[in-house]
Amino acid sequence: MVSEVKQEMVRPLRDTLFSVDTVQEDFVFNERVVEVFDDMLDRSVPFYREVISSSARLLDSYLHSGDTVYDLGCSTGTTLLEFCRLLEDKGLHFVGIDSSGPMLEKAQLKAELYRKQESIRFIEEDITDMHHPDAGAFILNYTLQFIRPLRREAFLRNLHSSLRPGGILLLSEKIISHDQRLNREFIDIYHQFKKARGYSELEIAKKREALENVLIPFSIEENRSMLKQIGFTTVETYFQWFNFTSLIAVKAS
Numbered sequence: 001m002v003s004e005v006k007q008e009m010v011r012p013l014r015d016t017l018f019s020v021d022t023v024q025e026d027f028v029f030n031e032r033v034v035e036v037f038d039d040m041l042d043r044s045v046p047f048y049r050e051v052i053s054s055s056a057r058l059l060d061s062y063l064h065s066g067d068t069v070y071d072l073g074c075s076t077g078t079t080l081l082e083f084c085r086l087l088e089d090k091g092l093h094f095v096g097i098d099s100s101g102p103m104l105e106k107a108q109l110k111a112e113l114y115r116k117q118e119s120i121r122f123i124e125e126d127i128t129d130m131h132h133p134d135a136g137a138f139i140l141n142y143t144l145q146f147i148r149p150l151r152r153e154a155f156l157r158n159l160h161s162s163l164r165p166g167g168i169l170l171l172s173e174k175i176i177s178h179d180q181r182l183n184r185e186f187i188d189i190y191h192q193f194k195k196a197r198g199y200s201e202l203e204i205a206k207k208r209e210a211l212e213n214v215l216i217p218f219s220i221e222e223n224r225s226m227l228k229q230i231g232f233t234t235v236e237t238y239f240q241w242f243n244f245t246s247l248i249a250v251k252a253s
């Protein structure tokens with residue numbers, strides 16, 4: 001396929017999903033979401049690009065040549081493509097896993113467009129059922145929050161046992177605070193952030209409603225103690241902006 005055609009096929013549409021007066025449904029990763037997804041992430045996740053480049057620094061420091069990095073809930077492959085660029089000479093293998101076929105089709109097209117199709121393997125799979133032993137790193141960006149709370153601990157336990165000694169899990173999530181006032185403030189500041197990026201108050205409110213029973217955030221403490229409980233020796237925050245955070249969890253060597 002000629003690259004102009006590919007370029008056109010991967011160009012994200014502007015995210016106006018919640019601007020029209022349609023019947024409110026729960027948020028799902030369907031084809032309509034895939035079409036606008038890259039624009040949605042760029043405008044809805046604070047410091048999205050910086051989190052990716054900071055994560056690359058940690059991979060650079062903890063991983064060795066021959067290690068495999070699994071991006072769980074890789075969506076359209078943005079993170080792995082950026083890792084490929086930033087960690088080009090490190091000799092790492094990259095695998096993206098997602099249960100959404102349309103997300104992976106777009107990821108594959110993007111990889112072809114940037115000539116990285118030999119460097120990244122995409123697999124359509126449920127990340128809560130998978131088994132990939134001897135991993136160097138698992139990336140779990142804005143995805144654990146969509147897994148039912150009761151299933152999270154067993155899922156993370158499986159990741160811990162699949163990591164090689166000294167391997168790492170990088171976890172980015174939306175979070176809550178159990179201090180009610182701070183929680184309200186953080187959400188309010190986040191909504192101002194979205195407004196400044198072109199979302200209307202109606203769009204913000206409608207998306208919030210659509211995510212209500214679908215995206216269930218934990219606090220930093222809850223995520224940290226779950227990771228410690230299942231055996232990660234070190235858990236540290238490497239990024240936080242109000243109600244968004246990134247944690248690194250290290251498996252003992």
Ligand SMILES: C[S@@+](CC[C@H](N)C(=O)[O-])C[C@H]1O[C@@H](n2cnc3c(N)ncnc32)[C@H](O)[C@@H]1O
Nearest residue numbers: 029073074075098099100125126127141142143
């Ligand atoms: C918010 S998006 C992740 C964004 C992506 N990590 C990034 O940083 O660009 C969540 C993704 O997880 C996928 N997902 C949700 N539950 C899943 C599951 N059980 N197994 C595999 N993929 C899942 C969705 O299809 C979606 O692509």
Ligand SMILES: O=C(O)C(=O)C[C@]1(C(=O)O)C=C[C@@H](O)C=C1
Nearest residue numbers: 040041044045142174207208211
């Ligand atoms: O727009 C919001 O309110 C968000 O929470 C953004 C958010 C996320 O944090 O996961 C929610 C859903 C989409 O998958 C992408 C980003």
